[in-house]
Amino acid sequence: MEHLDRLEAQSIFILREAYKKFGKLGMLWSIGKDSTVLLWLANKAFFGHCPFPLIHVDTTYKIPDMIAYRDRLAAEMGLELIVHRNETGLAEGMGPERGRLTCCKALKTEALQEVVLKYQFEGLILGIRRDEEGSRSKERVFSERTKDAEWDYTNQPPEFWDQFKTDFPKGNHIRVHPLLHWNELDIWAYIKRENIPLIDLYFAKDGKRYRSLGCWPCTKPIASNATTIDAIIKELENTSVSERAGRMQDQEDAYAMQKLRKDGYM
Amino acid sequence: MTDKRDTLKIVVVGHVDHGKSTLIGRLLYDTESLPEGAIAKVKRICKEKGKSFEYAYLLDAFEEEQKQGITIDTTQIQFFTQQRDYVIIDAPGHKEFLKNMISGAANAEAALLIIDAHEGIQEQSKRHGYILSLLGIKQVDVLVNKMDLIDYSQAKFDQIKAEFNNFLSTLNVHPQQYIPVSAFLGENITTNSAKMAWYTGEPVLRALDMLHKERGLAEKPLRLPIQDVYKFDDRRIIAGRLETGCLSVGDKILISPGGKTTTVKTIEAWVDRDKQAAVEAGQSVGITVTDEFFNQRGEYISRVANPPLQAKLFKASLVWLGKHDLLQNQKYKLKLTTQEVECEIYAIEKVVDAASLDSNANVQRVKINDVAEVIIKTKQVVCFDDFSDNQSTGRFVLVDGYDVSGGGIITGLYTAAKTPAAENTEFADAHKPVAPIARLAATAGKPLVRLEREQRLRQKGRVIWLTGSEEAQFNRAVSLERELFDLEKQAYYLDRQTILDQFLRESTGDDWIAKLADIAKILLDTGLIVILASGTVERDQLEKARAIIGKHDFLEIDAEAAGEVGELTQLTDVAV
Numbered sequence A: 001m002e003h004l005d006r007l008e009a010q011s012i013f014i015l016r017e018a019y020k021k022f023g024k025l026g027m028l029w030s031i032g033k034d035s036t037v038l039l040w041l042a043n044k045a046f047f048g049h050c051p052f053p054l055i056h057v058d059t060t061y062k063i064p065d066m067i068a069y070r071d072r073l074a075a076e077m078g079l080e081l082i083v084h085r086n087e088t089g090l091a092e093g094m095g096p097e098r099g100r101l102t103c104c105k106a107l108k109t110e111a112l113q114e115v116v117l118k119y120q121f122e123g124l125i126l127g128i129r130r131d132e133e134g135s136r137s138k139e140r141v142f143s144e145r146t147k148d149a150e151w152d153y154t155n156q157p158p159e160f161w162d163q164f165k166t167d168f169p170k171g172n173h174i175r176v177h178p179l180l181h182w183n184e185l186d187i188w189a190y191i192k193r194e195n196i197p198l199i200d201l202y203f204a205k206d207g208k209r210y211r212s213l214g215c216w217p218c219t220k221p222i223a224s225n226a227t228t229i230d231a232i233i234k235e236l237e238n239t240s241v242s243e244r245a246g247r248m249q250d251q252e253d254a255y256a257m258q259k260l261r262k263d264g265y266m
Numbered sequence B: 001m002t003d004k005r006d007t008l009k010i011v012v013v014g015h016v017d018h019g020k021s022t023l024i025g026r027l028l029y030d031t032e033s034l035p036e037g038a039i040a041k042v043k044r045i046c047k048e049k050g051k052s053f054e055y056a057y058l059l060d061a062f063e064e065e066q067k068q069g070i071t072i073d074t075t076q077i078q079f080f081t082q083q084r085d086y087v088i089i090d091a092p093g094h095k096e097f098l099k100n101m102i103s104g105a106a107n108a109e110a111a112l113l114i115i116d117a118h119e120g121i122q123e124q125s126k127r128h129g130y131i132l133s134l135l136g137i138k139q140v141d142v143l144v145n146k147m148d149l150i151d152y153s154q155a156k157f158d159q160i161k162a163e164f165n166n167f168l169s170t171l172n173v174h175p176q177q178y179i180p181v182s183a184f185l186g187e188n189i190t191t192n193s194a195k196m197a198w199y200t201g202e203p204v205l206r207a208l209d210m211l212h213k214e215r216g217l218a219e220k221p222l223r224l225p226i227q228d229v230y231k232f233d234d235r236r237i238i239a240g241r242l243e244t245g246c247l248s249v250g251d252k253i254l255i256s257p258g259g260k261t262t263t264v265k266t267i268e269a270w271v272d273r274d275k276q277a278a279v280e281a282g283q284s285v286g287i288t289v290t291d292e293f294f295n296q297r298g299e300y301i302s303r304v305a306n307p308p309l310q311a312k313l314f315k316a317s318l319v320w321l322g323k324h325d326l327l328q329n330q331k332y333k334l335k336l337t338t339q340e341v342e343c344e345i346y347a348i349e350k351v352v353d354a355a356s357l358d359s360n361a362n363v364q365r366v367k368i369n370d371v372a373e374v375i376i377k378t379k380q381v382v383c384f385d386d387f388s389d390n391q392s393t394g395r396f397v398l399v400d401g402y403d404v405s406g407g408g409i410i411t412g413l414y415t416a417a418k419t420p421a422a423e424n425t426e427f428a429d430a431h432k433p434v435a436p437i438a439r440l441a442a443t444a445g446k447p448l449v450r451l452e453r454e455q456r457l458r459q460k461g462r463v464i465w466l467t468g469s470e471e472a473q474f475n476r477a478v479s480l481e482r483e484l485f486d487l488e489k490q491a492y493y494l495d496r497q498t499i500l501d502q503f504l505r506e507s508t509g510d511d512w513i514a515k516l517a518d519i520a521k522i523l524l525d526t527g528l529i530v531i532l533a534s535g536t537v538e539r540d541q542l543e544k545a546r547a548i549i550g551k552h553d554f555l556e557i558d559a560e561a562a563g564e565v566g567e568l569t570q571l572t573d574v575a576v
C-alpha cells in the first residue's frame, strides 16, 4: 500500500469506530482544507452518506468568502449543518480587541461547548493534525473531555493497537481525531490525488494566499505565487516556516495553544 | 515528497535522562526538519528560564514538562532522509509514564534503545527491552549515548554492548547495530565520528535507512474482522479493515464464530478511483455477500480452509498499566480487533520482573507497570490467532472501568487435560444450570441449589478421579488436596479404602464403584471438589462412574502425569 492509501485507510477506520461507538456524533467543519478532506473521507467511509451532522462554530469574524462557500457546499451536498454562535458573548461585544486569546476562548471554545451541551454530543470529530503545533502533537485519536470541556493532557490513558477510548462517564465527550497522523503535505497531496474541491482562498491572488484559514482579524495571508496545488506542494516542500505562523493567537505567548486547548479549544 | 515514498515509524526508548529527546532533537536538526524559528524559540525560552540550551525543549512542547524536565507524553514528529520519511515517537523513560511509552511504541515498526554510557544499563533500559519484545518489535538498534562523557572509550562501549546483548538475547531481541554516539554533540549521528575511529559500523541516520518495513501482511491468511454493517440504501454493506490477507469478488468466505459460508458479491466504493475487484491487508473496505445472514461487529471473515482460532480460554503475556492492580477472578472488558467481551483473569501464572527477568509464580495480583503471564477466560467465544502467527489478531487490551489498563499478546490456547477440545467445550458449558440432586421437596421457600453453594465457595464442584498406579494416585490425591486448599478452594480427598471398609462392606463385585460414584456425587452437590483415588479400575467401570457423576463434573486425571498450577486452577473453575 502506498503512503496516502495507508493514511486514508486509517482515517476511515477511525471514522467508522466513532460512528459505531457514539450515539450522538457530530463533525466540526471549519471550511478549511483539513475539514474538507475529513468530509471527503466520511463520504468514503460511509459510501456517500455522511451519517452525522456537520457543526460550524461561527465567530462572525470568519473571512466572508468562507461563509459563502460553506452555504453553497452544504446546499449542493445536502449536508445536515449546525451553525452555532456564542450569542451571549457577541451581544456583550466580544471581539479580538478584547485580547485574542480571550476572544478565541469565548467565540470558539465556549461556543463549541454550548453546541455539545445543546445537542448532547458524545463524540465530536475534528480535523486536527499532530504536525500543526506542539500541544496537538500530544493528542490521542480518541481524547476525552470533561463536562467543562477540559483536557487532562498530563494523565491521558494509553492508546495503542487501534483500541480507542470508548468508555467514559455520562456528560463527558470524546474528541475524535481521524487526521491526527497526517501532515500538511499529505493533505495537499491527497487533495490533488482525489481532486477534492477546495475554497480558493488557499490559492494565490495578487502575490498572497492563505496557508491556514481562520478569523479575518487574526489570520494573515502569506506572500506566495502558488496558484495551483502543484505550486503549493512545491512551496511547502521548500519552506521552513510553520503552517500556523499566520495565526496570530498562537503567537500571543509561548504556550498559547496549550492553554487554549486545555480548556477545550479545537 | 511523493506518494511513492515510504514512511517508517520508529520509537526511541530508554531510561530517563539517557538522551532520547536530545537524540530526536538532534536528528531533526541534522536533517533540517525543524521549522524556521524553532531553534530560536527554544533558545529564547531557555534564556528566559536561565537554563542552557536543550534539544529536548524542541519536543517538550508542554509547559509542565519543561518545568519538571521530563517528557510526559508521546509526541510524533516527522523527518526525512533521502531514502524515506520517518515518523519518530518520543517515548519517555520515566517509569510512571510507561503507558505513554507503550502508546508510542505499540505503533512503531522499529526502535532505537538508548543507554547512557556514563550511567550504564538501568532498570528502565531492561524494562523497555522487555516491552519491545512483548510488542513484537523485532528491529532494534541500540545507541550508547554520551560517549563524550567517557572519553569515547571503546572498552566501556564494548562492555555495555556485551552486557546488554546478553540480556536482550534471552528475550529473543537481536539488535541490528550497537552504535556509540554523542547525541548532544552530534557524534556518529549523520556521519562517522572522527573521535571514534575505532567504530566501523554505521552512524545513526544510515542505520535507520537500513531498517526495513514489515512486508507480507497480504500474504498471510485472510482476517477481516467486521467493524460494522451499513444499510444506508438498498445495499447491505459489511465494513471492516483487512488485518491480513487479501480478498476478491467471488471469493468463498467463512464467518466465525458460527461457521457460515458465503461468497463475496461486490466490493463497494464511493468514487470510481476506489472501485476494485480485489483488496488487501491494511485497506478499510466494504463488501456485500451473496447470502445475507445476520452479521455483526466482532465476527471474523476468513477463508474456509484457514479460520482463526476460537476459544474462551487462552494464555497471554500482558503488561498492566492500570491504576488498580489486576486481580485474579476480577471482571474486565477485553477488546481484540473489533470484538469486545467480558473476561476474567482465570489464573496469574507468574509475574515477571521485567528488568531482572526474575519471575514470581505465587501471586494473585499484577501491579502497575508489571509484566505477567496469565490465563484469560472470556464470557463468549473470541476469534484470534497466536501473536506469533498474526500480530494484529493476536493482541488485545483490557479495559478496567473506563480506561484501557493493559495490553497483551496471546501465546496459545489453554488446555489442561489430555483432551484439549473436550476441555474447552467443557468450560464453555460452565454456565449451564446444574441439575440438583433429588432430595425431599421443600414445603416452603426456594430450595438451595448447588450453584448457590458454588458461588459462596467461589469454585465449581468437581470430581477429580485419579488414574494410574495406586501409589501415584494416593500421593497425588494428598498433594492435590493441599494445593487446592492453598488456592483457597474447598477440596476433599475421599479415600476409597475408608469408604470400602466402613460403608461398602456388603457390596459385592464391581458394584462398589457405582456406590462410590454416588457418594462422590452427593458431595459434589455441596459444591465440593472431590478427589478420588479409586485404585485400579477397569475402563468400563470408570466410564460407569463418569456416567453417574456426569461428564461435565467428572475429571479424569492421570496421577502419573505432571500437573501444573494453571491446570489446577482451571479444574477448580469459579462458578458464575
Ligand SMILES: Nc1nc2c(ncn2[C@@H]2O[C@H](COP(=O)(O)OP(=O)(O)O)[C@@H](O)[C@H]2O)c(=O)[nH]1
Binding pocket: B014, B015, B016, B017, B018, B019, B020, B021, B022, B023, B054, B055, B056, B070, B071, B093, B145, B146, B147, B148, B149, B181, B182, B183, B184, B185
Ligand atoms: N554530555 C552529554 N549530555 C547529553 C548527551 N545527550 C543528552 N545529554 C544530556 O542529558 C540530559 C537528558 O537528556 P534528554 O534528552 O532530556 O533525556 P531523555 O529523558 O532520555 O529524553 C540533558 O541534560 C541532555 O543535555 C550527550 O551526548 N552528551
